[in-house]
Amino acid sequence: MSQDARFEDGAESALHLKAFDADSVAVISALIQDAIFPITEIKWEPKARRLSLLLNRFRWEDRALAERQQRPYERVRSVLAIGDVTGVASQGINRQERxxxxxxxxxxxxxxxDGTGRIVLTLAGDGAIRADVECVDLTLRDVTKPYAAPSRKVPGHPE
Structure with missing residues (x-):
């Protein structure tokens, strides 16, 4: 009898995911919720039609295992790349504030x-980044080994 995969099964592996539809965008969104990044780590490459962000991602997939093993929660540096981008706009952020x-x-x-649309990155503090795209083409890839989350806490949001 086969068994369904569990979220924790990926806890020890570096992520490398692609999204080509709305459902897979939601999966990537869940994995990068509460990622933090300096404004200087946003890169728009018009000729390559790519928008990339270097994130410090909370490892949600490792949370339950970290709690069971009573070890620190982890973060990892990850690249979120949006492909087939035709334009980028932002609101509520000032790129000059480095x-x-x-x-x-x-x-x-x-x-x-006709398959076109927008990828919208919603930021804390009413900020947002919008990428106009010809299709859904997102990649999330961990690029470093995990490290102990400096806060030692699970990210939280006021209710």
Whole structure:
């Protein structure tokens, strides 16, 4: 008898995920919720039609295992790359304030006509980054080994 995979099964592996539809965007959104990144780690490459962010991602997939083993929660550096981007806009952030650290709350997909649409990165503090895209093309890849989360806490949100 086969058994369904569990979220914890991926706890020890580096992530490398691709999203090509709305459902898989939601999976990536859940995994990068509460990622933090300096504003200087946003890279828009118009000729390559790519928007990339270097994130410090909380390892949600490792949370239960860390609690069972009574060890620190972890973060990992990850790259979120959005492909087939035709334009980028932002609100509520000032790219000139180079010391700003942003907190990512979610990634959403807003469909348009004929497969086009928008990837919307919602940030804490009413900020947002919008990427107009020809199709859903997201990649999330861990690029370092995990490290103990400096806060030693699970990210939380006021209710």
């Amino acid at each position: 010391d700003t650290v942003l907190s990512l709350l979610s990634v959403g997909w807003e469909p348009g006509d």
